[in-house]
Structure formats: structure tokens, C-alpha cells
Amino acid sequence: MEQSSIITIKELIKRFPVGKGEFTALNGINLAFNTGEFAGIVGPSGSGKTTLLNIIGSLDTATEGKAVVMGQSTGDLTTKGAAKLRRKHLGFIFQTYNLLPVYTVYENVEFPLLLLQMSDSERRKAINDALEWVGLTDKIKSRPAQLSGGECQRVAIARAMVKKPEIVLADEPTANLDAANSHNILKMMLKLNEELKTTFIFATHDDKVIKYLKRKISLEDGKVVKDEIIKIKGD
Amino acid sequence: MIRFLFKGLLRDRSRSLLPILVVTAGVTLTVFLHCYITGVLGEMIEFSAKYTSGHVKVMTRAYAENKNQLPNDLALIEVNDLISNLQKDYPTIEFVQRINFGGLLDAPDEYGETKKQGIVGGIAVDLISENSKEIDRLNIRNSLVKGRIPEKPNEVLISDEFANKLEVDLGETVTLITSTMYGGMSIQNFVVAGTIEFGVQIMDRSGMIADISGIQNAMDMHDACGELLGFLDMANYDDITALNVENTFNEKYTDLNDEFSPVMTRLKNDSIMSGYFDYVDSFVGIIVTIFILAMSIVLWNTGLIGGLRRYGEIGVRLAIGEEKGHIYRSMIYEALLIGIVGSILGTLVGLGFSYWLQEVGINVGDIMKSSKMMMPNVFRANITTPAYYIGLIPGLFSITLGTMLSGIGIYKRKTAQLFKELET
Numbered sequence: 001m002e003q004s005s006i007i008t009i010k011e012l013i014k015r016f017p018v019g020k021g022e023f024t025a026l027n028g029i030n031l032a033f034n035t036g037e038f039a040g041i042v043g044p045s046g047s048g049k050t051t052l053l054n055i056i057g058s059l060d061t062a063t064e065g066k067a068v069v070m071g072q073s074t075g076d077l078t079t080k081g082a083a084k085l086r087r088k089h090l091g092f093i094f095q096t097y098n099l100l101p102v103y104t105v106y107e108n109v110e111f112p113l114l115l116l117q118m119s120d121s122e123r124r125k126a127i128n129d130a131l132e133w134v135g136l137t138d139k140i141k142s143r144p145a146q147l148s149g150g151e152c153q154r155v156a157i158a159r160a161m162v163k164k165p166e167i168v169l170a171d172e173p174t175a176n177l178d179a180a181n182s183h184n185i186l187k188m189m190l191k192l193n194e195e196l197k198t199t200f201i202f203a204t205h206d207d208k209v210i211k212y213l214k215r216k217i218s219l220e221d222g223k224v225v226k227d228e229i230i231k232i233k234g235d
Numbered sequence: 236m237i238r239f240l241f242k243g244l245l246r247d248r249s250r251s252l253l254p255i256l257v258v259t260a261g262v263t264l265t266v267f268l269h270c271y272i273t274g275v276l277g278e279m280i281e282f283s284a285k286y287t288s289g290h291v292k293v294m295t296r297a298y299a300e301n302k303n304q305l306p307n308d309l310a311l312i313e314v315n316d317l318i319s320n321l322q323k324d325y326p327t328i329e330f331v332q333r334i335n336f337g338g339l340l341d342a343p344d345e346y347g348e349t350k351k352q353g354i355v356g357g358i359a360v361d362l363i364s365e366n367s368k369e370i371d372r373l374n375i376r377n378s379l380v381k382g383r384i385p386e387k388p389n390e391v392l393i394s395d396e397f398a399n400k401l402e403v404d405l406g407e408t409v410t411l412i413t414s415t416m417y418g419g420m421s422i423q424n425f426v427v428a429g430t431i432e433f434g435v436q437i438m439d440r441s442g443m444i445a446d447i448s449g450i451q452n453a454m455d456m457h458d459a460c461g462e463l464l465g466f467l468d469m470a471n472y473d474d475i476t477a478l479n480v481e482n483t484f485n486e487k488y489t490d491l492n493d494e495f496s497p498v499m500t501r502l503k504n505d506s507i508m509s510g511y512f513d514y515v516d517s518f519v520g521i522i523v524t525i526f527i528l529a530m531s532i533v534l535w536n537t538g539l540i541g542g543l544r545r546y547g548e549i550g551v552r553l554a555i556g557e558e559k560g561h562i563y564r565s566m567i568y569e570a571l572l573i574g575i576v577g578s579i580l581g582t583l584v585g586l587g588f589s590y591w592l593q594e595v596g597i598n599v600g601d602i603m604k605s606s607k608m609m610m611p612n613v614f615r616a617n618i619t620t621p622a623y624y625i626g627l628i629p630g631l632f633s634i635t636l637g638t639m640l641s642g643i644g645i646y647k648r649k650t651a652q653l654f655k656e657l658e659t
Contacts (some may be wrong), residue, residue, distance in 0.1 A: 059554065079559055087556025098551045102246040107239070112555050114236045159555075 006166055006199060007056055012065035014021050014222075025051045027222040029065070033201060035166070038193045040202040042210055043219035049203035052204055052219070056201065057090055057169045070166060086148040087115050091160030093170035093199075096198035097152040099144040099159070105131070106140040108156045116163060130162040134188060150181030157185065161192055167199045174206050188211045240565055250541060250569070255577045258634055261530040262581020262626035263588070267616070269523050269625050270589035274617035276515045277471045280502070285372045286358075288505040289464025290477050291328070293317070293484070297494040298461065305335045305461065306462050307416050310496060311645055312459045322471075324487070325480060327468040331369060332460035334450050338421075340393070340399035340443065351401045355393075355411065356444035359450035359460075363388065372466075375431065375444065381405055382429025386447035386463030390428035394442040398430045405429065405620055415455035423453035429613040465499075474512075475500035523625070530629035538637020563642045570638035573633070578630030585626060592616035 014026040025048045033039060041049045055067050058074040059082075067074045070089045077085060086092075099108045109130055113123045114159035131137045134154040143146075144152055153173060160168050170189070170210050174182035190212055202209055210216060218226040244251050284290055294302060298309040299649045311317065314332060321330050340355035361367040362375075362385050370376060370384060376597075380395040393401075393409070403409055406610055408424050415421045425445065433439050451457055481501045490496035505511050552562055596613035 057554070081552070081559040083556050085556075086554065090556070092552075092554045094551075098547070100243065100548060100551065102243045107242075111239070111552075114239055115556050 004035060005032040006035050007031070007201075008068040008072055009056075010065055010068075011053075012052075012055065012067055014048070014060070015053065015063045022155075025222050026055075026062075029196045029222075029224055030215065031224065031227070033167075033199055035199055036193065036197040037215055038190060038200045038213060039215035040204055040210060040213040041217045041219055043211075044204055047219040048222040049205075049219055053169050053171055053201065053203045056167075058085050059093065059097070068176060075204060087112070091163070091165040091168040093153070093156050093160050093168060093173045095172040095175045097144070097149075097156045097176075099137045099152055099155055101144050104138060104141050104143055105147070105155050105158075108144070109162050112159060112163050126162050126164075127158075130158040133161065133192060134158045148178055148181075149175055150184065153177060153181070153185055155187070157188065157192075161196070164196060165198065167201065169201050169203075171203045172206065173202065174204070174209055179208060182206070182208045236544055240569075244569055244572075250545075251431045251488040251573065252300075253539050254541060254573045254634065255580070258574060258577025259581040259584065259628050261402065261534050262578050262630040263585040265523075265527055265530050265629055266413075266582055266585025266622050266626045267588045268591075269519075270585070270616040270618050270622050271592065271614075272519050272522055273619055273622075274589075274593065275614045276519060277617050278614055279473055280511065280515065283511075284466070284472060286504050288502050289331075290467045290472055291465040291480055291499050291501050292485070292505070293321075293330070293463035293465065293497050293499050294461070295495045296489065296491075296498045299498050305333060305337065305338065305413075307454060307456065307461050308418060309495070310334070310416055310456060310459045310461045311463060312495075314458055314460050314463065317497065318463065320483075321463075321465070324484075325465070328465045328480065329368070329468070330463050330465045331361060331367075332359075332447050332455065332462075334447060334454070334461045335644040336413055336450060336454065336461075338411055340397075340401065340441075341410040341412060342403045343408065343410065351403075353397065353400060353441055355397070355441050355443050356438070357391075357411075357445055357450070359445045359447045361448075362444070362446040363448070378429045378431045378433065380432050382427070385428040385446050385449075386405055387426075388452060389423075389425050389448050390446070391425040391449070392429045392431045392444040393427055394439045395432050396439045397441050397443070398427065403427055409443075411453060413454060415453075416459060417455060419455070421453050421455065423449075425449065463497075468587055474501065475505050477503070506594050527625070527628050531633035534629050534633040534639035535640075538639075539641045541570075542566060542638050542641025566642050567635060568639050570635045574631035577634070578627050581630055582623065582626045586618060586622060589616040589618050589622065593618055 009029050009031040012026055012029040013024065015022045015024050029052065041052055043049055051060065055062055055071060055074060056079060058069065061075045063202060069085065072081070072085055072086070074082065100111065103111070106127060109127045109171065113126055118126070128137070131140060134157050136151065136154055136158065139147065139151065144155070174185060177185065186209060189200055192198055202213070204210065214230055216226070216228050216230055217224055258295055293311065295309050295311055298306055298311070301309065318330050321328070321438040335358055337354070337356050341352040342350045360369040360373065362370060375384060375392070379392075385391060391409070393403075398404075405427055407427055409427055411421070411423050411425060413421045431442075431444065433442050444587065448462065451459065467479070469476070477500060481499045481504075484499040489498045490494065525595060549562055553559065593616045596615040598613050
């Protein structure tokens with residue numbers, strides 16, 4: 001069955017000014033991601049993984065070439081347009097969780113829905129669903145400081161997933177977690193990917209994550225050196 | 236959304252309580268300092284008014300032209316009639332008679348021969364009338380070193396240092412040798428009722444306070460006095476009211492063709508005080524401006540630091556899809572809220588302290604004993620209209636401006652840069 005591309009990257013180049021010269025972080029990237037993919041951009045530090053993820057997430061723009069996300073070229077978007085794209089279609093999961101410390105678990109998950117101006121009842125239902133997915137219904141009144149690292153990352157996943165975005169971008173999501181928590185988190189994301197058909201794109205060099213990927217894009221010095229579909233046993 | 240952000244503001248004490256406390260403290264200090272400086276300098280003006288110039292002063296035109304020489308031969312005459320008329324024209328102003336005089340004070344020995352003598356500079360005020368406020372006005376009771384306040388026209392107070400120099404004790408007689416209003420020689424005996432410390436070197440060296448009737452008698456100045464001082468019915472001098480009184484008086488009573496006709500000058504026009512008024516205005520302005528600037532920088536910095544330390548939070552909010560403008564506006568609203576709450580609290584606390592200091596005052600009498608300056612013993616704050624809004628400058632504007640400047644970073648930095656700061 002042919003799947004539609006929700007992300008298309010063409011001849012993408014990203015250069016950063018360094019002193020009087022320039023550093024090329026991404027050099028001629030061509031990629032396409034389909035709905036429901038569970039893909040990872042892997043490579044050593046400095047290979048350009050996070051930069052590519054930032055451009056896909058409309059947090060940064062390409063120097064040359066283009067990235068089209070949900071039919072919109074991120075380079076052509078205004079700041080308002082980019083914010084709208086992130087608000088409606090994208091979810092982010094960070095290495096350091098980045099929960100808002102003064103808010104409870106419930107309120108952290110609620111925040112993206114407030115930006116979407118959802119009604120109270122819709123919001124309540126969506127938050128309860130999201131917390132159920134990540135198994136944190138008993139912690140809704142806890143603050144991030146009262147949670148373990150694994151629990152914090154589960155809250156971050158619930159926050160990214162609560163609005164049911166088409167794409168979730170996860171930058172080193174397991175870097176601060178132990179092996180057991182990493183596996184739990186990844187299983188959870190895999191389950192959400194399968195149930196909700198959400199596209200997950202990871203930037204990682206963690207073997208624990210790589211083991212779960214269905215597609216592995218290897219990046220080296222800003223170039224795609226390998227793009228492989230991984231057959232999981234039983235598939 | 237507003238409720239959500241407000242909830243976060245209340246819970247995050249480093250974003251709400253701490254800045255509010257800093258703003259409150261800054262505004263309190265600003266308001267208090269303004270009231271204190273205004274009060275202290277106002278007290279010094281008031282002190283000079285009480286001793287030498289009144290809020291308004293009536294003299295003959297000729298006396299006014301030579302007032303530095305204290306020319307009592309050019310004094311006002313028929314003063315009681317003039318005071319009656321003034322009381323009708325200006326019922327809220329109290330007019331009192333004053334004579335400044337100079338001469339030689341002779342202390343005789345047991346044989347009536349000169350034991351010691353010295354040059355004396357004196358001031359004659361109403362010390363013995365039942366309704367006279369002069370004793371309180373000149374703070375004589377508190378300045379007494381020995382003895383008591385004169386009860387008879389022929390009793391005087393002399394400075395304690397002068398009394399020691401003349402080797403006179405309480406109850407002993409001293410002789411004032413001076414000239415009468417008409418140029419004749421006057422020799423009059425007075426009894427020393429008490430000694431006094433003025434706190435001003437020149438007056439402590441050779442000063443004397445006598446009852447006005449005694450000096451009028453000695454200087455042949457019946458129904459006459461050198462100056463009539465008028466005191467407005469208000470705690471502190473008000474130049475607008477004084478100017479109005481001065482203008483109406485001079486229009487009615489001053490005759491340009493008669494050098495003995497009365498003329499009125501107000502405190503601010505006094506030759507000594509005019510410069511002081513300008514000095515006070517500049518001094519208050521400079522001190523308060525410097526302080527407001529200093530507090531503004533502190534509070535600006537508070538706003539700036541508050542904004543900078545939230546770059547991580549801003550990064551998350553941007554990543555989730557909040558617009559930069561929305562974040563920027565919400566930060567400014569927060570700063571405004573903190574500025575308003577802190578300014579109101581700070582103004583209330585500052586006014587509270589100032590009110591207390593206005594009513595009670597700080598007694599600096601002991602500290603200022605060796606001072607060469609003529610100044611009051613008690614310094615008080617003075618709450619004026621600007622005190623109600625002056626705190627808003629550092630309290631509201633500075634913290635908001637600081638937040639606005641730090642918030643510009645949201646626009647200047649690329650979203651990805653803010654996003655990166657999440658990791659720091």
C-alpha cells in the first residue's frame with residue numbers, strides 16, 4: 001500500500017556562521033517521511049541530527065533547499081505560521097523533559113490544549129486519555145519535582161501526544177533514563193505509533209532507541225549515508 | 236489561558252513574591268526618602284522662618300532697604316493699630332512683634348562697677364503675654380540650660396557661654412547699653428532669669444533673648460517694633476499663599492512716596508532664604524532623582540534577570556506552539572501586575588513610615604550640639620502630594636521596562652536558539 005508523505009525534504013542545506021566563516025551542518029539532505037513511520041535519525045554528536053529535527057519542527061529554517069511539513073514549506077512560514085504548525089500538528093519530546101515545574105502533571109499536559117482553545121470538557125477528556133496512555137492517572141496532582149525521571153518523560157510524552165499530533169519529534173528522549181525506563185518509554189511510544197498512527201521521528205545515538213526503530217537514517221557530517229527500513233521479527 | 240498563567244505566577248515565588256518584595260522595598264525607600272528630605276529641608280526653612288523671617292515679614296520701606304543693619308530708628312510705629320487691621324485682613328495669619336537689637340552688656344560687681352562686659356546681639360519677643368506662642372515657636376523651653384523663662388519685662392535670658400564669660404549667675408543684674416529708637420543713649424538694667432544654649436555659635440557667644448515690652452521700654456520704642464513677622468496657619472511654608480498675602484498687603488498698605496509706609500516680603504524673597512530655597516529645590520530634585528535612578532536600575536535588573544532566567548520556559552512554550560507575541564505580552568502583563576502590586580504596597584509602607592516620622596520625628600538635639608548650623612532639634616518627614624505617585628517611577632516603569640528589554644531577546648534570538656537553551 002502506498003503511503004502519503006507528510007514530510008518532504010529536498011536538497012536541504014544548513015550553514016551556521018562560525019567566526020568569519022561558515023559551518024555546514026546539513027549538506028544536501030533528501031528525505032521523505034510517511035504517515036505512521038517510527039523513524040530515527042542516528043549518528044554521532046555534531047552530525048546534524050538536532051539541526052534536521054529543528055528544521056522539520058519549524059524551529060529553524062534551511063539555508064538552501066526546502067522542508068515541507070504537512071504540506072507547508074517551513075522556510076516560507078511566518079513566525080505566527082510556524083507557531084500554528086507546531087501548535088496543531090507537531091509534538092516535541094526533549095532529552096531533559098522540560099516540564100513546567102510550577103504546574104502539576106495534569107496542568108503540564110493541559111497546556112497545549114489551552115493554546116488550541118479547546119472547551120473544558122474536551123480538554124478534560126483528552127488529558128485523562130493521554131495520562132491513561134502513559135499510565136500516570138494516579139499522579140495528576142504531582143509536580144515534576146515529585147516524579148522520577150521515567151515518570152517525567154512519560155508526562156512529556158503525554159504532553160506531546162494529548163492533542164493527537166500527526167508528527168512527534170523526539171530529541172534524545174532516553175538520554176537521561178536508565179535501561180528499564182528507556183525500554184518502557186519506547187514501548188509506550190511504539191504502542192501509540194501503532195494505535196494512533198502518529199509519525200515518530202527520533203534524533204538519537206542511543207542503541208536502546210535504535211533497537212525499536214522501523215526506519216534508521218544514518219547521518220554523518222551533515223549527509224545521509226544510509227537510509228534503511230528495519231524489519232522487526234514477526235512483521 | 237490567563238488563569239493558567241496567573242496560577243503559574245502565584246505558585247512561582249521567584250517570579251511573584253520575590254519581585255514584589257524587591258519592588259515594595261525600592262518604592263518604600265523612594266517614598267520615604269522623598270518625604271524625609273522634603274521634611275528635613277522644610278524644617279530648616281521653617282526654623283529660619285521662626286527665628287528671623289516669618290512666613291511673611293512687615294517692615295517700613297526704609298527699614299527693609301537697610302535691614303542688614305537692623306535700623307531700629309526706621310522701625311514701624313503705631314504697631315498695635317497695624318496688627319488690629321492685619322488681623323481683620325488676614326484672620327488666619329498670626330502676626331508677632333520682633334526687635335533685633337545690639338549693644339553692650341555690662342556685668343557689674345558688688346560695688347556697681349563694671350566687672351565684665353561684652354558686645355551683645357539680642358532678639359526681643361513676646362515672652363510674657365498669656366497667649367504668646369513665641370516660647371514654643373523658638374523652642375526656648377528646651378534650650379534652657381539654667382533658670383527659667385522670664386516672667387517680667389525686666390527679665391532676660393542670655394546664652395550660657397556668654398553668662399560664663401561675664402561671670403553672671405541667675406538673679407544677677409546686667410546692664411544693656413544701646414541706643415534708643417531716636418538715637419539717644421539707653422542704659423537699662425535687666426535681671427538674668429535663665430541661661431540658654433542656641434546651638435548656633437554666633438548666638439551662643441553673645442546672644443540674648445528679652446521680652447519685647449522690656450526692650451521697647453529700654454529703646455523708647457513704645458507701640459513700635461523693627462519687624463512684624465506673620466506666620467501662616469499651616470505646618471510648612473506655602474509660597475503661593477505667602478505670595479498672595481504679600482501682593483494684597485503691599486497693594487493696600489505700601490505707599491511708594493512714603494519711606495515709612497509698611498512693606499511686606501515673603502520668606503522666599505528674604506535675602507538669605509531666597510538662595511536657600513533654590514538650593515533646597517535643586518537638592519531635593521538631585522537627591523530624589525539619583526535615588527529614583529538607582530532604584531530604577533535595581534528594579535530594571537530584577538525585570539531583566541526575571542526575563543532571562545525564563546528563556547528555558549519560553550523555549551518550551553514556543554515549541555508547544557505559543558506565539559512569540561503572546562509570550563512577550565504575557566511577560567509584560569506579569570511585570571505590570573508585579574509593578575502595580577509592589578508600587579501600591581511600597582507606597583503604603585513608605586507613607587506609613589513617613590507619617591510616623593512626620594508625627595514623631597527624630598530628635599537630633601544631642602547629636603547636633605556642636606553644629607555651627609542653625610537647625611531644629613527634631614527632624615520630621617513631610618508627606619507631600621508627589622509622595623503618592625513618585626514610587627511609580629521605579630516601581631512600575633522600571634520593572635516593566637526591564638522585562639520588555641529582556642523580552643526583546645525572544646524576538647532577536649532564533650527560536651532554535653531558545654529551544655537549545657532548554658538543554659542548559
